[in-house]
């Protein structure tokens with residue numbers, strides 16, 4: 001039976017005693033061991049009612065077993081739906097209900113709170129803990145370690161990744177097997193990954209970056225990953241001498257730079273550092289080169305499109321740019337209003353087309369239609385320009401979006417909650433420069449007449465409904481919000497006013 005993704009990423013490693021995962025405690029898991037777990041998990045999915053095309057939601061700590069759930073979904077023909085571990089039950093409720101997931105697998109510590117959520121959504125709930133235990137693992141334990149891979153074609157769905165929207169309602173981006181495979185192929189080629197590579201992996205595995213860019217690329221190349229639970233600089237320092245590559249969001253690099261143990265010697269075994277998911281300050285790029293001799297390779301992507309552009313492996317990696325479109329990716333810069341291509345070098349909205357671009361938003365045909373041009377180009381909402389040499393630079397965003405530490409926060413979602421709090425007339429949520437996270441969330445709130453607002457009460461009010469990383473780091477209470485002549489809140493004025501709040505650049 002052919003299964004586009006399984007055949008490329010997993011099947012080639014059947015029976016291989018080569019190391020796939022190196023864990024924090026030094027334990028190593030071979031490709032063959034990993035695939036045996038995957039097969040048992042695929043049986044467990046099937047035994048728990050997951051059919052072909054059904055959605056399997058996972059909100060679990062990073063572990064080899066959590067990664068195996070992804071692979072098991074591929075093998076069993078299910079659609080994998082990873083969820084940020086920071087999401088509150090209220091947020092998980094939305095994703096499970098909206099996607100119509102058949103099964104929700106969650107950490108044991110959230111079982112009690114998620115049980116009513118799963119019950120309401122008609123999903124079965126099983127557990128998977130960070131140490132690999134839990135009722136899902138238990139259900140799989142005695143099942144066979146080979147599984148008849150389900151036939152799936154290039155256009156079949158492999159994953160749903162939810163991205164928030166400017167309306168405040170999250171959208172399930174539907175990614176096909178070919179979206180994922182074609183992008184992994186392009187990246188392996190562009191970044192010269194081979195089976196000799198050992199990727200230092202400290203990213204979460206519920207997003208495109210850690211799951212598909214890092215995971216699929218390593219699997220396709222047949223290499224190994226030092227698989228760390230999260231970003232911890234002591235762990236990175238300990239692991240760097242054994243790794244050949246590392247991928248991270250810019251915070252990884254600024255935190256490394258803040259540590260005096262980062263030296264040329266420490267990274268002498270590394271051949272490539274990759275950064276993405278948020279803008280890498282040119283000065284970080286320059287400082288990192290000064291300290292280590294390595295020019296960080298910056299690339300640009302998004303959940304809906306996988307990776308779009310990359311700086312060159314061999315040519316000049318230009319600080320402040322995201323390089324060139326990957327082979328197979330068409331990129332153009334257009335006037336956001338007219339959709340006409342801008343003159344060369346001018347700023348406009350970046351649009352992309354190619355096998356990397358997702359199939360659409362789940363159950364949202366109008367939203368999908370609104371974000372594609374009739375000729376199939378996807379409107380990214382990122383503002384950019386292409387210079388005379390073809391390097392793409394991201395200069396801003398047409399979408400109202402904050403990126404903190406590589407996580408996206410849509411102000412609208414936060415504003416809707418703040419606006420619903422007692423005594424609030426209205427709010428504007430903005431991102432301001434932050435030295436560690438790139439941007440930090442700030443809520444600017446105006447009180448209703450006579451209301452006595454305070455920041456702590458407001459934060460407590462929204463606490464249970466919003467993941468912590470989306471919550472404002474600071475709330476400012478003002479009499480009124482600045483508006484233009486059309487009555488629209490001028491967020492640029494607020495961003496300017498509060499830009500020095502955290503001392504970021």
Ligand code: MLC
Pocket residue numbers: 202203204207208209210230231249251252276277278300301302303404405406407437468469470
């Ligand atoms: C954690 N916190 C954050 C945060 N991460 N707040 C804002 N933004 C973030 N990104 C908060 C926690 O809620 C907690 O709050 C406090 O910070 C400390 O938590 P922690 O778990 O110790 O966090 P820390 O180790 O500091 O994590 C920071 C980080 C992490 C940058 C290492 O956020 C991270 O791994 N980010 C990577 C995100 C990613 O993979 N993005 C890719 C998206 S895909 P409190 O108040 O409780 O103390 C994509 C496409 C593409 O964008 O192109 O790749």
Ligand code: AMP
Pocket residue numbers: 163208275276277278279280298299300301302303304322380382394397403406407408
């Ligand atoms: P997400 O929806 O989480 O996939 O985030 C995608 C967004 O991250 C893009 O639309 C960009 O705004 C941003 N992004 C990703 N990589 C870069 C980069 N290298 N430079 C600037 N912004 C980036």
